[in-house]
Amino acid sequence: MNIDYAMLVRIYGETSEGQKRYSPAECIGCKCETVIGNPDPNTSAPVCRASESQCPHGPPSRLTNAFSRKIENHSAAVALYYFAYNFIKIHGTLRCTPATTAVVTDRLWAVSDPVALLEADERGVEEPRS
Numbered sequence: 001m002n003i004d005y006a007m008l009v010r011i012y013g014e015t016s017e018g019q020k021r022y023s024p025a026e027c028i029g030c031k032c033e034t035v036i037g038n039p040d041p042n043t044s045a046p047v048c049r050a051s052e053s054q055c056p057h058g059p060p061s062r063l064t065n066a067f068s069r070k071i072e073n074h075s076a077a078v079a080l081y082y083f084a085y086n087f088i089k090i091h092g093t094l095r096c097t098p099a100t101t102a103v104v105t106d107r108l109w110a111v112s113d114p115v116a117l118l119e120a121d122e123r124g125v126e127e128p129r130s
Helices: 041-057 069-089 110-123
Strands: 003-012 027-036
Touching: 069 110
Parallel strands: none
Antiparallel strands: 003 027
């Protein structure tokens, strides 16, 4: 099989005595481990870093305000987060966005751009691409 596969492994710290029973353990870091083949570190590292960005607060639970009760709301929140991470946020190591590095887009997006696209979609108008 010609497959390159890496796995993101989250590292959790010890639970303190004062933590409640249902509280998640604190995530203290993540690491990428090669499972099969020879994964490209230029592809694996940003994916692992993106997952690590959500890691510090642990998995969502009902004891926090970060829990979505509807799958539609959760999907929308995750999509907005990853859109902003890949198209809007300039990363220090890349000095641009991951989307411009991967040549998915040729410009830096603003926070207002996805809102304009949604409004245009609701009106049934196709936005001109720049």
